[in-house]
Amino acid sequence: MTNFVIEAVSRADQGKGASRRLRTQGFVPGILYGGENDKNPVAISVNGNELNKQLTDQSFFSSILTIKLNGEEQKVIIKDLQRHPARPQVLHADFQRVTDESRIRITVPLEFVNFEKSAASKASAKFAVEKNTAEILCNAGQLPESLLIDLSTVEGGKVLHLSDISLPEGVEIIALRRGGDHDQGIGYVYAPRGAKAAK
Helix, strand or coil, rough: CCCCCEEEEEEECCCCHHHHHHHHCEEEEEEEEEEEHHHHCEEEEEHHHHHHHHHHHHHHHHHHEEECCCCCEEEEEEEEEECCCCCCCCEEEEEEEEECCCEEEEEEEEEEECCHHHHHHHHHCEEEEEEEEEEEEEEEEECCCEEEECCCCCCCCEEEEECCCCCCCCCCCCCCHHHHCCCCCCEECCCCCCCCCCC
């Protein structure tokens, strides 16, 4: 798993004017909140170029990050990003402090593996992905980099749902906590036109 480190400094100036000045200087205003005993929120600024580089890695959004705030390291997750509607610019970033025991809601990627080993694949069937992320609830210390879906035993015509995912210990899918009506499809096996249906 990539170790993302964000250099940040606390800021006293707040408000729209102060935020605008920071952005003009190449920084992104943000807020750091939560943590043990619900520490006071801290207004921060981070280097815009460095943040944008890290945002190109999709695993940034599903990882425990390290913020170095005035030299002190803190574990966080990204909770919200406000982006400019027309330009590739981050306007504001919200970070939540976590410990290994913190219960967090976070979206992680779904990773479909081993379809080529399945009987369906050998019968020329294909697999179509319908959903490539899922929102989960877990302790920060148990956060998986992704949820693996093993397709080695899928058969032709099979439709997979969230409930078909084998979850790591301590990990729950948020949608399934709401009942069976929220068991969304995540992918299905189909026979391409002209190919025989896989058994």
